[in-house]
Amino acid sequence: MDIMSILGFILAVALVLFGMTFDQEAMKLVLHNLRAFIDIPSMAITLGGTIGVMMLSFPSGAFKKIGKHLKIIIKPYKFDPEQSIEQIVELATEARMKGLLSLEDKLNEIDEPFMHNSLLLVVDSVDSEKVRQVMETELDQLDERHALDRGFYEKAASFAPAFGMIGTLVGLILMLGNMQDVNALAKGMATALITTLYGSLLANIVCLPVASKLKARHDEEFLCKQLVLEGVLAIQDGENPKFIEEKLYKLLPASRKKTDEDKNPVKEEGKQKKKSRRKNRKNEE
Known part of the structure; x- marks a missing residue:
């Protein structure tokens, strides 16, 4: 079930109703204001x-x-x-x-x-x-x-x-x-x-x-x-x-393409280890 669609519709309707009924001076909902919007x-x-x-x-x-x-x-x-x-x-x-x-x-x-x-x-x-x-x-x-x-x-x-x-x-x-x-x-x-x-x-x-x-x-x-x-x-x-x-x-599309790490995590991990070894050697030198 697509919860986002349901929540989006409910949120849109709820905020419109909120705008119709909220009294900013009294800082409360005035439900009888809805009568003005029913014709x-x-x-x-x-x-x-x-x-x-x-x-x-x-x-x-x-x-x-x-x-x-x-x-x-x-x-x-x-x-x-x-x-x-x-x-x-x-x-x-x-x-x-x-x-x-x-x-x-x-x-x-x-x-x-x-x-x-x-x-x-x-x-x-x-x-x-x-x-x-x-x-x-x-x-x-x-x-x-x-x-x-x-x-x-x-x-x-x-x-x-x-x-x-x-x-x-x-x-x-x-x-x-x-x-x-x-x-x-x-x-x-x-x-x-x-x-x-x-x-x-x-x-x-x-x-x-x-x-x-x-x-x-x-x-x-x-x-x-x-x-x-x-x-x-x-x-x-x-x-x-x-x-x-x-x-x-x-x-x-680019947003759905797998990275090299997703396709082959073992290979990617090996690359990271090699980079780490090279970095350590440079630091030792």
Whole structure:
């Protein structure tokens, strides 16, 4: 479970509520201040308007994915590039020793569909160019599909403040049309201001963070599948497993690359001891 996502949302909401209810002079929370921020017409304009135009802009299937997307954010599938590399190197070693056909026995142990289907093509002796084409096409489709999913929330984030502004205009019209009625003036001003607040909150606490987190999840998955693509093609070409490992580690972003010490702690320790001996000799001289 992604605790950071849950804590981030709770923290954002809590601090907004704190700002609404905290009385700086009395130095305490005044909960009845929240009544000033509850306005049913403003909610109808902002939330209802945003949902309405989203229904106009996207098919029903996009709304059905909302639950799935929230699950991906809160309880994501963990994509581990290092584990993918380790698995590919193991398969490369098997293929190097026993031939590509030996991988057929390993297919049942592979749960990840992309790697399973790609290795199946290799075992079936499909030409390497065709294997690359199939894999790259699947990656392109994945990229496009995830971009459309993110676009759903990014579009909602642009609609919400727009309807907040519409609500502001409605409130101003009501206010200016009833300048003689003090109650109508106050109500119009409340609608004018609160709709903008609702639109900003909906965009910046819900829609944009969801789109951003989906992008992060996509990057994790896409990286692992890129490693699988290069690894499977290298296995098909019969490359050395050690070379494949080095090649795949170079594809990792700098923040995820292992240092020499992580890769070979014994070797690194030996280097440190040699440096220490040289330093001691210089001091003795």
